[in-house]
Amino acid sequence: MPVDAKHLAARRELAQGISAVERPGPAANQRIQEALAASVADARNALVVGLTGAPGAGKSSLAAALADVARAVGRRVAILAIDPSSHESGGALLGDRVRIDEHPDDDGRFTRSIATRGSGRSLAHVAAAATILVEAAGFDLIFVETVGAGQAEIGIARLADVLLVVEGPEGGDEVQAMKAGILEVADIVAVNKSDRPGAQAAFDRLRSGLALGAGAPELALVSATAGAGISELLATIDAAGAGRGVRGRIRRVEAHLVAAAESHVDAQVREATASGALTTRAEQIVAGAQPLTGSITALFGISESPDA
Amino acid sequence: MAERTTPIRVLIAKPGLDGHDRGAKVLARGLRDEGFEVIYTGLRRTVDAIVAAAIEEDVDVVGCSILSGAHATLLPKLVASLRSSGASDVLVVAGGIIPEADRPELEQAGISGIFGPGTTIAEVATFLRANARRR
Numbered sequence: 329m330p331v332d333a334k335h336l337a338a339r340r341e342l343a344q345g346i347s348a349v350e351r352p353g354p355a356a357n358q359r360i361q362e363a364l365a366a367s368v369a370d371a372r373n374a375l376v377v378g379l380t381g382a383p384g385a386g387k388s389s390l391a392a393a394l395a396d397v398a399r400a401v402g403r404r405v406a407i408l409a410i411d412p413s414s415h416e417s418g419g420a421l422l423g424d425r426v427r428i429d430e431h432p433d434d435d436g437r438f439t440r441s442i443a444t445r446g447s448g449r450s451l452a453h454v455a456a457a458a459t460i461l462v463e464a465a466g467f468d469l470i471f472v473e474t475v476g477a478g479q480a481e482i483g484i485a486r487l488a489d490v491l492l493v494v495e496g497p498e499g500g501d502e503v504q505a506m507k508a509g510i511l512e513v514a515d516i517v518a519v520n521k522s523d524r525p526g527a528q529a530a531f532d533r534l535r536s537g538l539a540l541g542a543g544a545p546e547l548a549l550v551s552a553t554a555g556a557g558i559s560e561l562l563a564t565i566d567a568a569g570a571g572r573g574v575r576g577r578i579r580r581v582e583a584h585l586v587a588a589a590e591s592h593v594d595a596q597v598r599e600a601t602a603s604g605a606l607t608t609r610a611e612q613i614v615a616g617a618q619p620l621t622g623s624i625t626a627l628f629g630i631s632e633s634p635d636a
Numbered sequence: 637m638a639e640r641t642t643p644i645r646v647l648i649a650k651p652g653l654d655g656h657d658r659g660a661k662v663l664a665r666g667l668r669d670e671g672f673e674v675i676y677t678g679l680r681r682t683v684d685a686i687v688a689a690a691i692e693e694d695v696d697v698v699g700c701s702i703l704s705g706a707h708a709t710l711l712p713k714l715v716a717s718l719r720s721s722g723a724s725d726v727l728v729v730a731g732g733i734i735p736e737a738d739r740p741e742l743e744q745a746g747i748s749g750i751f752g753p754g755t756t757i758a759e760v761a762t763f764l765r766a767n768a769r770r771r
Contacts, residue, residue: 336691336721343694350642418643419668425689426678433686439692443643443673 330565339438342465346440349457352591360457360584363464374463375569376576378488379473380481380510385494385588386520388427389552391471394565395428397558398469399436406438406467408459410452410474413443420444424473438467446460446594451483453591456584459487463577474510489576489584490569492516493545495534497527511538518548526528596628643673644768646697649686650679651710659731660701666757670715683710687717690726696768699760702732712745719746725769731755 338564345363349356360376367374367547379387381529388409409424422565431437444452451474474484485491511517517538519531531549538544546564550557600606609627612618623628624630644756647666650657656680664674675693677686690698698718700711707730715728729749730742751765 331664337714339688340691340694343692346641347694348679351688393704411769413643413673414668417671419671420643420673421664421668421676422673423664426676431683432682432684441675445643505671551654626692 334591338435338465342438342461343440344463344603345465346442346458349461350445350454352453352588356457360460363461364577364581365463367460370464370466372463372466372468374459374468374470375572376459376463376470376472376487376580377565377569378484378491378625379471379494380475380484380491381494382496383475385474385496386552387473387494388424390494390520390550390558391473391548392428392517393552393555393558395437395469395471397562402436403469404436404467405469405471406440406462406631407471408440408442408455408462410442410444410455410472411537412475413445413447418445430573438462438465446591447587448597451487451587453587455483456487456580456587457580460577460580460584463531463580473513481510481513483583483587486586487580489572490515490565492518492565495519495530497521497524497530505517513521514545516546516548516552516561518552520552522549522551523554593628593630596630600627643695644697644764645673645675646699646764647675647677647690647693647694647695648699648701649677649681649689650701651683651686651714653679657701661771663699663701663731663757663760667761667762668765670757670761672761681713683717686714687723690718691721691723695726696771697727697729697764700728700730700732702730702734707732707734709739709743711742711747715746727764727768729760729763731760738763 345359348359379391381387385555390421393408398405407428411420411422413420420443422443425439428439442452442454443459447453457470459470472484472488489631491514493510495517497519497559512597517534519527519534521527527549531547548557548564549563550561609618610621613620613623625632643693646667648660664676667674677689677694686698702710703718711730718724727748728746730747731751734750734752742750748767751760
């Protein structure tokens with residue numbers, strides 16, 4: 329069946345909505361509020377699953393494999409794939425669709441590539457707002473995929489109902505290095521590429537390493553490309569997300585408010601840097617002409633605590 | 637006209653059956669460095685898949701790389717399908733091996749820019765900035 333206007337109209341409306349909330353302002357806020365109202369009215373209860381991990385661990389392939397399994401039982405599935413923008417040019421190369429099969433005539437699927445734009449090393453500022461719009465459009469399982477680096481892992485942990493960390497079969501030194509970071513906030517750790525040598529060993533290392541701590545994450549050994557362990561992993565995800573109730577949507581609004589605050593501060597910092605106000609203020613502080621206290625209020629409009 | 641506040645989004649697609657994507661990848665990387673948000677979709681995509689991806693990604697431009705000689709059928713079909721999907725404001729451009737004699741017909745069909753071998757990234761970027769929809 330060829331794609332046509334009627335077929336793509338709903339996806340087009342959602343896609344344009346996401347573009348609209350990428351431009352912050354009153355219009356974006358209104359769209360987000362309308363989406364929230366619609367989700368409340370329709371008693372939506374989307375499950376937002378964060379996927380993070382090192383580049384090359386297979387996040388896109390795993391999100392696609394999970395989406396296929398969920399779609400096969402009639403669930404409506406969206407994938408939001410976040411990749412970094414270049415600090416130099418502001419451009420981005422978003423290549424996750426290469427690993428996600430296209431289903432042009434299936435309105436039960438939606439895939440969107442999102443660049444971090446001015447979000448620094450954080451999760452894309454628009455990510456939370458995008459999940460709110462995607463939920464309102466009737467998608468009940470939403471994968472948000474992001475490279476786990478620095479602040480992004482805190483952002484995705486805040487946004488997701490269930491956080492899945494994806495490891496490659498080479499896990500060893502990298503696994504050790506990340507233990508204090510991502511693995512502390514992970515609900516599930518999946519060792520991907522179980523068809524490759526070393527995957528079982530990486531899984532065993534993780535299991536022995538994580539078994540010691542209280543509240544240890546669930547572990548899974550899967551192959552996204554061979555389809556091994558994917559149904560079981562989806563069941564584990566659903567179990568981890570069960571009982572979120574209305575808390576899921578509140579969590580998304582919290583994440584959006586934090587992102588909006590970060591976005592505002594980032595913009596103020598860029599402005600003060602570009603205008604030279606930051607340098608001027610620093611020079612004055614060095615010369616003793618201005619006090620340090622009050623400077624971030626003067627530069628960025630952030631109120632300081634009275635006893636600072 | 638208001639200045640754009642967000643990067644121009646470009647879908648780079650390889651319709652048809654040829655498996656040569658070096659040119660497409662060089663262009664994708666080059667446009668990123670020119671400040672575009674480039675969505676790369678990989679090899680051998682159908683026209684329907686490209687249209688659906690363009691809609692979901694809400695792109696301003698679809699750039700097709702075709703080396704197979706199938707441009708005369710695929711590109712007009714792509715433009716027609718985008719239009720019937722309500723995305724008539726999306727700019728469609730093409731690159732690859734497209735004979736001079738085929739160009740008038742493609743331009744007639746709504747292919748806005750045709751870039752042959754030897755076109756620089758900067759030339760493509762300048763064309764897209766001048767011709768992509770404003771918003």
